[in-house]
Structures are given as C-alpha cells and as structure tokens.
Amino acid sequence: MEILESPGLDIFSDSETFVALQALAFVGLNNDLERTPAMGWNPYNAFLCSTTEEQYLTAASNLIDTGLKSLGYEYFNFDCGWQGTNRTASGTITWNETRIPSGIPALGQHVHGLGFKFGVYSDAGYYSCDFVNGQAHWIGSLGYELSDAKTFTSWGADYLKYDNCYSVSPTDFVDDYPPIRLEVIVFSFPSSNNADSSKSKPHYTAMRDALAGTGRPVAFSMCEWGVQDPARWAPAVGNSWRIANDIGPPPSWDNVFRIINQVVPITGFAGPGAWNDLDLLEVGNEGLSVAEQASHFAFWAAAKSPLLVSTDLTSPAESTLTILKNTRIIALNQDPLGTSITFKRRYTNDYDVWAGPLADGSTVAVLLNWQNSSRSLTFDLSDVGFESAEAIDLWTGDNLAAHGSLVLKLADGAEAPAPSFFYYPAAASSSVIAGGASTRVVNSTVTVVGYIGMGGTLTFTNVDGGTTGGTKLVSLDYINADYTFTNTACSNCRNAWVSVNGGEAVQVQMPISGQSWDIKFSGYYVGLSDFIPGANNTVEFSNPNNAWAPDMQFENCYCRNE
Incomplete structure (x- = not known):
C-alpha cells in the first residue's frame, strides 16, 4: 500500500x-506489413461458417457502395466453411464446390479486380472450426503448412487468418487451457502431424515461415483466442494475435467487458506490424445498443486492434454506417505512431479512463461508462496526467449514454505533477x-x-x-x-x-x-x-x-x- x-x-x-506490467522492447514481425492495424470485412459474425459465394460477392459490392472501402476497409476476408473435406492426391487443399462453385482462384481474382486485398482462412489444427462438434471435417493446415502457404499465395492471398481448433487432436474442438509459458523459449519445430500440439507457438511459427518462403507478402492474423499469453511471444510471429475468446455471436456488453479486462496488461506489447486483436467488430449486429456499438468501436480503434467489419451490409442501419465511417475514430486506429491506449483508472461500477499518445503530440482519452443509464460525467484530467488541455470531442454531445463512451483528443496539455x-x-x-x-x-x-x-x-x-x-x-x-x-x-x-x-x-x-x-x-x-x-x-x-x-x-x- x-x-x-x-x-x-x-x-x-x-x-x-x-x-x-511492462512490455519488453517491442520487436514486431519483420515482413513490412500492417504498419497500422488491418481494416476490412470478415463474414463470421454475420454468417458464421456458412458463407456462400453469392454472399461474398454481395458483401464486396456493399463495401464499395456504402463508401467503407474508400475509408480504408481494404481487406476482404474469408472465414471458416469454405474448405473441402479431402485433399487432392498430391495433398493440395480443396474448397467446398457447393458453397464456392466458381472456385477460390476466381473469387480471389474478382476481389482483386474490385481493388480489395484478398484474405483467406485456415486452421493450425487437423480440422478447422465448425458448429457440428467436429463432424464437418473441414481441412486444417497442421502438417501441410508449406503446401497450403504455396496454394494460398497462388490464389493471390494477401492475408491469412489462422485459427486454432482441433490443434490438440482430431477430436478436441477447443483446448482453452493449454500450459501457459511466459518465457520465449525454443520449441521443437513441427514437421508433421506428430507435432507437439499442446503448445500453440510452433504451429504458428511453422505457417509464418511457410508464408515467408513463398515470397509473397501475406499479413498473418493469428486466431488462437489468447491462449498461452500470446502477446508475450506473438509479436515476432504474426501481424496480429487474438487476445481473448470470441466477442460473439451473439455479442453482448459482458463480452466487451471481458475482452477489455483481458487487454489491460498487454497493451505495451503491440506496435507497428504487430497488433493485439480484440476480435471482429459487432457494429451493426443485434445484441449491443447503438451506444454500446460506438463504445466497442472507439475502444477497439484506440487500442489499435484490427477493425474488421463483421455484419451483413445489405441494408445497414444509418447508425451502423455513422459509427463505422467516423473518420476521426478511424484516424485513432491508423495513427502512424501505433501506440495503444493504456489503462489509467477504474472507478468501480462507474467508468474507466484509458489514454495514449498520438503521432502529432496530442493524447487520446477514452472514457467508458459502466453505468446502466445515461449520465453526465466529470473528467478529471489528472487521471491522464494533465492539469489542463484543449479538448476535441471525437463523437458528439454532452451526456454519456448507458455504456456510452467519451473520446477526447487532448492537445497542448500542461502536465500534472506525478504523485509519489x-x-x-x-x-x-x-x-x-x-x-x-x-x-x-x-x-x-x-x-x-x-x-x-x-x-x-x-x-x-x-x-x-x-x-x-x-x-x-x-x-x-x-x-x-x-x-x-x-x-x-x-x-x-x-x-x-x-x-x-x-x-x-x-x-x-x-x-x-x-x-x-x-x-x-x-x-x-x-x-x-x-x-x-x-x-x-x-x-x-x-x-x-x-x-x-x-x-x-x-x-x-x-x-x-x-
């Protein structure tokens, strides 16, 4: 005390x-990609593992028609369910011809023709994730990293989301609690399906190296749900790493709270080229109020998480586009300094204060309202180290809605004396x-x-x-x-x-x-x-x-x- x-x-x-609670010197993956967090679209929260070719094509058009692509949402990504259940005789991964009748190469070419970067999905296990207790048997990449990396890049892949289901055995869907290893240690390198699958890191280094060997730049998104404390070893392995279990579906404010708590100790481990991934965006989906969606979006942006829209954009609500198209909030995410907000203070059952520096010398402060009602809030500048500052409200309005957020850009701040x-x-x-x-x-x-x-x-x-x-x-x-x-x-x-x-x-x-x-x-x-x-x-x-x-x-x- x-x-x-x-x-x-x-x-x-x-x-x-x-x-x-301090990071070591930041060392990111040296592939010169994602110097700012990725922005784009992923179907999972809208369509789970059942996205069809028609839905993919419609979504690509919607991203253009809504103006989201022009604001930086450039990655158009696949998720689970596109794979076939058997490899070719030569071991090449195949796709589900019922869902993707034109084939992945044609779909990738179409996406590139629209000006998007093309993202594929695979799994660091025997099979990928599904919703039928492993009975789908969609092909995973464990033991086939070299072959699959060559295949993905031959299709024009610019991004790979790499999941973690069935990474322990063909019948173990999710191993949430493998042994935690904090120190960065040398694991035996997996060369076959006999790999030590109780530890996540070698599965991901295998695919990292396989992608690097193709010669094509591919952003590497590690989706291991935060197991084995990845922020302490993943910056040199992937361009982003999931820090927690899924935000949904269905989304909930409780899920947001759980993920925010989990990022508290690891904000300092991320930076240009390597990012804490708080999971896909739920903006536009049922389960969160409009104010909660705005808070979720603003926090993800200021924490420098990838911003991957994951809703059906066929008929988006006006509020959905208002949130996703707020250029001031997007600018927080894409700030070239690449420094996440950090936890400053929690007023229990009341509100949180987070803040971080921006490239222009200003500071962003994010206040999250934990109360279940709209309220006014007095912000004590000393919580972010200032006695005075000029403030710009990056949203609008004076009152703070239930589970709403106040996002301020603070400039010309006079530093408060540090307490001792x-x-x-x-x-x-x-x-x-x-x-x-x-x-x-x-x-x-x-x-x-x-x-x-x-x-x-x-x-x-x-x-x-x-x-x-x-x-x-x-x-x-x-x-x-x-x-x-x-x-x-x-x-x-x-x-x-x-x-x-x-x-x-x-x-x-x-x-x-x-x-x-x-x-x-x-x-x-x-x-x-x-x-x-x-x-x-x-x-x-x-x-x-x-x-x-x-x-x-x-x-x-x-x-x-x-």
Missing part, C-alpha cells in the same frame, strides 16, 4: 523488479494477515499476500493519513491471473473490498495483471475515505462474496485529499 506525501521515494528497489507515495508492503510485520490469508514468494525475491477472501483478510496498520485525514488517493500493486475465456461474475477481474478504520467497505474491481501468478499490476488508483490525521489508520482488504481478491504486494497511500 502506498500513500503520497513524500515525492522523493523510489517505487521499486532492484530486488523488486520481478515480472511487472509512502509504501506499505503487504507482508510487513506490521500487517495483520488473518482468516486463511497467507504469504507466498514470487520468483524467489518478492513476498505477496494471497488467499484474501473466503474469510481471509489483509490489514495494513500504522498507515499515515497525513495532516488532514479524509479521502486519499491510494495506489495498489497486485497480482491477478484469474483469466477466463467465458463470461463470469467478474470476467478477467477480481474484486477486493477495502475498508479504512472499520468504515464502510469500498468495492475495487481489479483486472487481470497477466496470465501467470508472477506478473503484477503496479499503480491501480482508488480513492478511499475515512482516514484520520496521523499514522494510526488501518486499511483492510477482504472479499465477503465467497470469492478471492487479488494477491497484494503494496498498498501505497498519497496523503492529499482526492
């Missing part, structure tokens, strides 16, 4: 620099660890307190409330690897209830810090009241709802009024 009043304190000693804190280690002898809570050592160097909740509590004592007491800014360092690929009561987050001096407990909703229990989040800010002047305050952490809170390392308290 940390309290801010002494500006000269160092946050970490050398012994405390264990794996923290008094630090209180969770495992200090002055802390009270009770009810089943206990300490553990991380990487042989740092002691944290876990098993908070289920009756376990952690209480910091002798916390200084400064000269005035009242409400203080508190910064938390914690570890939470409770990641999930499905929606839960707190998807990809954990709750802590924090009470000062026995007062009313405040709920603090804390996203994952990573997919391993040795990666911490530093600097989660929360305002806490009920402090009294002097150094006799107590701060208790618990979770009364039969659930766990994160593991705590520090509470850091800033002795000023919030």
Whole structure:
C-alpha cells in the first residue's frame, strides 16, 4: 500500500523488479506489413461458417457502395466453411464446390479486380472450426503448412487468418487451457502431424515461415483466442494475435467487458506490424445498443486492434454506417505512431479512463461508462496526467449514454505533477494477515499476500493519513491471473473490498495483471475515505462474496485529499 506525501521515494528497489506490467522492447514481425492495424470485412459474425459465394460477392459490392472501402476497409476476408473435406492426391487443399462453385482462384481474382486485398482462412489444427462438434471435417493446415502457404499465395492471398481448433487432436474442438509459458523459449519445430500440439507457438511459427518462403507478402492474423499469453511471444510471429475468446455471436456488453479486462496488461506489447486483436467488430449486429456499438468501436480503434467489419451490409442501419465511417475514430486506429491506449483508472461500477499518445503530440482519452443509464460525467484530467488541455470531442454531445463512451483528443496539455507515495508492503510485520490469508514468494525475491477472501483478510496498520485525514488517493500493486475465456461474475477481474478504520467497505474491481501468478499490476488508483490525521489508520482488504481478491504486494497511500 502506498500513500503520497513524500515525492522523493523510489517505487521499486532492484530486488523488486520481478515480472511487472511492462512490455519488453517491442520487436514486431519483420515482413513490412500492417504498419497500422488491418481494416476490412470478415463474414463470421454475420454468417458464421456458412458463407456462400453469392454472399461474398454481395458483401464486396456493399463495401464499395456504402463508401467503407474508400475509408480504408481494404481487406476482404474469408472465414471458416469454405474448405473441402479431402485433399487432392498430391495433398493440395480443396474448397467446398457447393458453397464456392466458381472456385477460390476466381473469387480471389474478382476481389482483386474490385481493388480489395484478398484474405483467406485456415486452421493450425487437423480440422478447422465448425458448429457440428467436429463432424464437418473441414481441412486444417497442421502438417501441410508449406503446401497450403504455396496454394494460398497462388490464389493471390494477401492475408491469412489462422485459427486454432482441433490443434490438440482430431477430436478436441477447443483446448482453452493449454500450459501457459511466459518465457520465449525454443520449441521443437513441427514437421508433421506428430507435432507437439499442446503448445500453440510452433504451429504458428511453422505457417509464418511457410508464408515467408513463398515470397509473397501475406499479413498473418493469428486466431488462437489468447491462449498461452500470446502477446508475450506473438509479436515476432504474426501481424496480429487474438487476445481473448470470441466477442460473439451473439455479442453482448459482458463480452466487451471481458475482452477489455483481458487487454489491460498487454497493451505495451503491440506496435507497428504487430497488433493485439480484440476480435471482429459487432457494429451493426443485434445484441449491443447503438451506444454500446460506438463504445466497442472507439475502444477497439484506440487500442489499435484490427477493425474488421463483421455484419451483413445489405441494408445497414444509418447508425451502423455513422459509427463505422467516423473518420476521426478511424484516424485513432491508423495513427502512424501505433501506440495503444493504456489503462489509467477504474472507478468501480462507474467508468474507466484509458489514454495514449498520438503521432502529432496530442493524447487520446477514452472514457467508458459502466453505468446502466445515461449520465453526465466529470473528467478529471489528472487521471491522464494533465492539469489542463484543449479538448476535441471525437463523437458528439454532452451526456454519456448507458455504456456510452467519451473520446477526447487532448492537445497542448500542461502536465500534472506525478504523485509519489509512502509504501506499505503487504507482508510487513506490521500487517495483520488473518482468516486463511497467507504469504507466498514470487520468483524467489518478492513476498505477496494471497488467499484474501473466503474469510481471509489483509490489514495494513500504522498507515499515515497525513495532516488532514479524509479521502486519499491510494495506489495498489497486485497480482491477478484469474483469466477466463467465458463470461463470469467478474470476467478477467477480481474484486477486493477495502475498508479504512472499520468504515464502510469500498468495492475495487481489479483486472487481470497477466496470465501467470508472477506478473503484477503496479499503480491501480482508488480513492478511499475515512482516514484520520496521523499514522494510526488501518486499511483492510477482504472479499465477503465467497470469492478471492487479488494477491497484494503494496498498498501505497498519497496523503492529499482526492
């Protein structure tokens, strides 16, 4: 726990620099593609795995007629269901002649003739994904990477979406929880169907190298749903990588919340040529309100996710095109600096604040309304490091709709002084660890307190409330690897209830810090009241709802009024 009043304190000693919420030096895939995130169209959220040639042809025309192509939506991509179920005698992949009667080469030529880049789909497993429990037996590329890469590029492919179904065995549809490996290690290179299919990375490096060997530039989109913490190894393998399970169909605000929590610890791992992929866009599809669709689009854009429209554009609603064609939001996504917004502050059950730099020296701030009603919102510039700034609203309007977003471009900002804190280690002898809570050592160097909740509590004592007491800014360092690929009561987050001096407990909703229990989040800010002047305050952490809170390392308290 940390309290801010002494500006000269160092946050970490050398012994405390264990794996923290910071990326290593960014190294992207060296194929000179996707220097900004891909924009285009994919049929999956509209048509699942049953898209026909007629629907593909209609969609290509719709992208032109709606004006979306002229705004940068240039990739026209396939998804599951186009493949045949048997290879030729020479091992060449085939297509479903009922769905694609003219053949893939002809369809690719048509797409190129319209000025689009052409994207194909395959799978890093025995079969591709389907909706009939693996009985479709659509051909996957595992063990045929060289052959399929040559075939795809001979068809004119400019983009490959590479899925992850049946990558463990011909009968295991999805393996959501393979062993997590954080370090970048050398895997045995797969050369046949006897590959070590319990680990995702070698499947993807095999296709990366096969594509490179063709000599044709092909953007490589890795669709492994965020398993095995790909942001920590994928930048040198693919141009983008999925960071989470599907957003739909059907889409929901809960899905959006789950994905946003999952990207919190990995925004710094992406950059020009290699991007965190938050999944296809659901703008235009039932399940999200218009305000939710706008928030979804704006967040994806500012987080530098690929923007792949995935709706039927035959008769799009006016609101759909208004969102997808907002050139100011598109410009955030295509900003040449290529830096994602990062998590700044969460006001639990209220709103989030995210922000990041742009190439022109300005800053974009994205505020997400978690409340289920329209409301006004006061934005504290200090949450993004400013005392003052000129602001441009990249949407329009004053009130913030239910689950709406405020997207501001901030220029000429005057920097606010950085807060500095008094630090209180969770495992200090002055802390009270009770009810089943206990300490553990991380990487042989740092002691944290876990098993908070289920009756376990952690209480910091002798916390200084400064000269005035009242409400203080508190910064938390914690570890939470409770990641999930499905929606839960707190998807990809954990709750802590924090009470000062026995007062009313405040709920603090804390996203994952990573997919391993040795990666911490530093600097989660929360305002806490009920402090009294002097150094006799107590701060208790618990979770009364039969659930766990994160593991705590520090509470850091800033002795000023919030």
